[in-house]
Every structure is written in C-alpha cells, then in structure tokens.
Amino acid sequence: MRIITVASGKGGVGKTTVTSNLGLALTKLGKSVTIIDANITTPHLAMNFGMFYNPTTLNHVLREETKTVIDAIYFHDSGLKIIPSSLDVNELQNVDIAKLEKVIKEIPYSDFVLIDSAPGIGREAVSAMKASKEILYVTNPNIAAVTDVIKINEVAEKLGLRPLGVVVNKVTGRVHELTIGEIEELTNLPVIAAIPFDADFEKALALGKTYLEINDYSKAAIEFMKLAAYLAGEDYKVPFTTYLKRVRSWFSWLI
C-alpha cells in the first residue's frame, strides 16, 4: 500500500484538484485507490465529487464514534474510494487530527492511499505527513508557492518521507512564470508533471465533478494520466481516440 501525502506550503495551488484527478487517473489504470481529506478545518475533497453531505466522515472516525474507518468510505462510480471530512464546523469539536496515522493504517488494502493535506506545516499538515511514507508536492509556477515547497520539503525530510517530486499546476507559459528548470533548481526536486491552467477545472467544480470526468482529452487530462502511470511505474501511451476527441471538441461549437 503506497501512502502518499499531497502537500504544498501555499494554499489554493491545487492539492485537492491533484488528489481527486490523480486518484481517478490511477483508478482508470486499474489501481485500487482511496483518497482521504485530511484538511479537516477547510475540507473540499468530497465537493470535487459533488458530495456535500456525508453522514459519516473522518471527523466521526477521529472522534472514535465509529467502529471502523470503513463506515466513512464512499464509493465513486469509477471505483475510487473517498473518505470525506465534515463541512459542519461544529463537527470539529474533539477531533484529534494526530490520530490520522492510526486511521490510515486501518484503511482496507488499496494500491494507493492519497492524503489531501492542509497547506503549510501546521498540525494538520504535519499529521498527514506523519501518516504517510511518500510525499508529492503541488505548486504553481511562482516564487511564493515554490519557496513554500522548499520549506515543507525540509520538514518532510526530517520526518523521513520519500519525496516523489513536484507537480507544477496552473501553468500558462507566460514569461513571468518560473520555468520547470528553475523550479527543479530551486527545490532540488524533479518536476514530474506540469498541468496547464484550464478554466474547465472551475467548471468541473461547479458541476460537482472532477475535471477528468468532464474532459479526458485535454493536455491537462493527459498530464494526469501520465503522472498516474509514472507513479505506478508504468508506461502510458496516449490512446489515439484521445486526440480524436480533442479535435472533435474544437468543432463542437459548430454543431
């Protein structure tokens, strides 16, 4: 079981987006995957799947109100398993995030467990790191977000986590952006995916779906599939139909 924290120093860079789409991409490759929302103070993971009210959540598990973590696992149509946190602020009472490590150990076997972390190096984020063995960084191509990766990687190193690399998200290619080479040099980590900025991510969120459910042919979608294959140690050949779908989308406004 690969237990990977999806982390960033800065908020809003795309951790939840990467956790949900990477989870779905790995599922599409035939892997069993569980994703868990460890950002208990501001949880958004289940929202990315249109799940707004979940009777049993990670909060209940951490408060030891359930017999087992299985009570808080929800199945997505794809087969992906989701452990949400509660949107109700009252359900934060008596929640001890430090118990996350124990909870993660109780998750039924999955090839991958992806932990959607809170940003930074506070108690929530560190609890997610302590519960995992590997860490995947998400950043944007700007100096603030990249500086924060450097900081968080120092903490992760001290905790003995294996860094998998950096996912650069919201790439537009404009001249003021840091390049992949610059990010690799600054962080001393490999950039293993570059996801373009695409307005369809916000559209997907509004629709209560993950991006890959509404678009599986764009550059961003292909990057997620390649990232999933890379993490699974597999080759990924873009299916010819993906390009056909993309070409068809260019003409969709005609129909």
Ligand SMILES: Nc1ncnc2c1ncn2[C@@H]1O[C@H](COP(=O)(O)OP(=O)(O)O)[C@@H](O)[C@H]1O
């Ligand atoms: N590649 C992208 N292009 C455009 N918008 C994106 C992209 N990735 C994420 N977003 C949007 O940015 C916002 C923050 O993303 P989110 O995954 O919630 O960040 P975090 O979990 O790091 O706080 C969301 O509204 C999401 O839809």
Ligand SMILES: [Mg+2]
């Ligand atoms: Mg988030």
